Amino acid sequence: MKRIFLDHAATTPAHPEVVKAMLPYFTGAFGNPSSIYSYGQEAKVAVEKVRAKVAGFIGAKSEEVIFTGGGTEADNFALKGIALANEHKGNHIITTSIEHHAVIETCKFLERRGGFKVTYLPVDGYGLVDPQEVKKAITNKTILVSVMNANNEIGTIQPIDEISKYVKEAGILFHTDAVQTVGHIPVNVDELGIDLLSISAHKLYGPKGVGALYIRKGTRISPFVHGGEQERGRRAGTENVPGIVGLSKAIELARQEMGEEAKRLACLRDRLIQGLLENLDHVHLNGHPFRRLPNNVNVSVDFVEGESMLLNLDLENICASTGSACSSSSLEPSHVLRALGLPPEQAHGSLRFTLGRENTADEVDLVVEVLSRIVTRLRAMSPLFKNSRVAK
Amino acid sequence: MKRIFLDHAATTPAHPEVVKAMLPYFTGAFGNPSSIYSYGQEAKVAVEKVRAKVAGFIGAKSEEVIFTGGGTEADNFALKGIALANEHKGNHIITTSIEHHAVIETCKFLERRGGFKVTYLPVDGYGLVDPQEVKKAITNKTILVSVMNANNEIGTIQPIDEISKYVKEAGILFHTDAVQTVGHIPVNVDELGIDLLSISAHKLYGPKGVGALYIRKGTRISPFVHGGEQERGRRAGTENVPGIVGLSKAIELARQEMGEEAKRLACLRDRLIQGLLENLDHVHLNGHPFRRLPNNVNVSVDFVEGESMLLNLDLENICASTGSACSSSSLEPSHVLRALGLPPEQAHGSLRFTLGRENTADEVDLVVEVLSRIVTRLRAMSPLFKNSRVAK
């Protein structure tokens, strides 16, 4: 049976065109961009050409884009780099309680070891941050606000432009983790009004291990990785030339296809949501009904645990994801679902399906059918289901 | 005219077998190792399998190897991670004045922002660190010694095992930057007696943007990149699965071919050194006459500047490198050559040739011939050459 991959928020396959674009840079054009002979300079030219492409896609200038080793490094660089370069101005950072671990753990590190105070703003039941809350949280010690563009678990898209107004008014730097949005929905740094923005290639059909950080011109930031003079002294280490070329190719493809594809995915998304809600009792949609990523479906299925659904789906060659504790080593359910105020059983019973380029309506229908079967079977062995029937 | 690439210390082409090994992981087996469905777990199994291979090659255990985004990140991780985890024990680090920028700049950062004191040990005229100097530099505040295995510019191989004796006696952690040695000469963590060791894939015919840090079991180290639970919580970020597979394939090839290849390269190296010394007056070998990497040739050519030689070589399709200021944006000649005590003119007149898999004796002979011609021409326009002749 063909595999149905519905976990595109975790990672995406590199597009064949991306791989094709990368290949020459492994063996033929393998020069080191730091070398001064033409062979190295050719690699440099290639990197600079694609830097312009990446920058253009988000409305930035070439010199505002720094390539990194992934989205996590971009987030670390943004937060630690800004914290370090601006600690003379203040030691307060504002973020949200639903950020990716790359932001949350970095904030915790800055609290633990950097003398910083971090405010983790709550979200409403849909996962939305209230811009007023951001405004209220700002103090004269605040140096940075970091609010993700869209959440990787529940797909909720934040009102970044509204938030940025308050942040800019206060003269504070604004970072957004756009790992889940760039290449999927339009992202423009000026329209969003942000100063720093994180990108990861493998979330948009590019290669793993490459990302980028947009840094608005004039922003004081300390390097995160120290060493050579690469990336104009901002990120040391021999450039991952094939990876960078791959990221750019992925962005080029997104530029061409994103508009149509987002529409197509949103249809599939709504079909899946409707299918699940209609075919199963006691299922709730997590996240916002329409302010959500075109490819994200996140539901809680009462009375059954997420990992056991996932394993059963896996046995039928369907790949999905869960916020259940059982899928993490921390034994805590997803911090995002908890921040929504979900009761623990519902957090444990969550399933995330994230659609992508190759998914079809038939696949969506099949998933609904298969999952209904699985849930019926698992509920039959669930003590919670029995109790719920008794209670009615 | 065919290109003669003699800059393998800067970077190497990925071996075709390496690219072949990576390819399936871009598109087919693109799963995220953190996912719990079998598709993701397959990627995880692949990563764990190759981790064992990488570890085995340097005499380490699987769980002692953490994959990184390159050699620079490995160096940053080692130094910052150890500094942060051990600052309660002391704030002194010992390194050398000829380390790669990835180590030196990280040390400078720790001095500037981390409250650390760093001793940069001198080297002798061959670039050797005196183990006695290391011993003398140790204080009761010393928490880490970092001495590179072999230098990337002059190829000098340090007496790591002798140094490690003193370091271990004092109960201090020992890091070595082995970016230039792993895959080229035998490296065994127990024989060298080291606790941390940096590797970079693109220096051994692997892909750019991947590396590894060996961390001896039981070593307290703080993460450098914060975020998800990847690499057992030590290095966050979605694993660069194709890159990791590529590194491992490169190591597998090195395991098979390194012994023979090192002998072959050492012959070529000596042929090149001899050719240059015999065909040109006023040429000096930099680095150690025999304690040097099998592929490294570094000479100073009196009365001419390095970049102008490099450009002329480039015009004849020969790729080399120089320690001249003119090749850097700092306008200072190589810190390594200065540490050897070279007068500035000689540092500016240095040329590095680093041999690799595809180089032949014919190429070496051609380089000697071409360089002789170039030097003669450049000396004819050099005011220093004229003066030297007058002086005689």
Add this chain to the structure above:
Amino acid sequence: MRDGPARYSEKVMEHFKNPRNVGEIENPDGVGQVGNPVCGDIMELYIRVKDGIITEAKFKTFGCGAAIATSSMVTEMVKGKSIEEALKISNRAVAEALGGLPSVKMHCSVLAEEALKSALEDYLSKSKR
């Protein structure tokens, strides 16, 4: 590998796919209920005892793959055993019978042991009355 995540043994997957003894026993001689929704695992274990020998065991479980597999395994292991023998079944024994569990999943075997103990104690306290 194709039929289950690498971290679960074939035996675990086999019990997960075809759990034995799912259900309840009406008027059981002993019932144990352990776990809670907060931590994501709830197990109910029912036993029927005849002449000091456990003749039947059933379970209902809300939980992950390992929780379901350990429930299934422990009900299998306990059948035909005396109360005394059953009391000696440790979580390690359950995990071993399943060909091992990933370390983060060992707590599921602990839960299975506790569910069994709790059912046995229920039986013992009832039979004392």
Add this chain to the structure above:
Amino acid sequence: MRDGPARYSEKVMEHFKNPRNVGEIENPDGVGQVGNPVCGDIMELYIRVKDGIITEAKFKTFGCGAAIATSSMVTEMVKGKSIEEALKISNRAVAEALGGLPSVKMHCSVLAEEALKSALEDYLSKSKR
């Protein structure tokens, strides 16, 4: 691209490959020497002057590609100029005539200007005597 590093213009490479006016002038009317080995660039510039017009200019240079190209260019630019006109040749003019220089190489054009100024001053101080 194939005939020179990206950062050097074609014009720079052309002058680097075929530098004009290499050499010394015997009994020159003016000589300038600037730079030093520590910073990696030394330029010597010789001029012959006839009736207030520079009729010949030659150079010897130890330095990078840009140093050689600017030396070559400045000797070309100065020929046929009056002393007054020559004194007005700025480093920018030299760099521009070469189709621009990478910013880290602008100091080479400064050196060329200085070498020229120094040769002109040498001439002027000699002619005053």
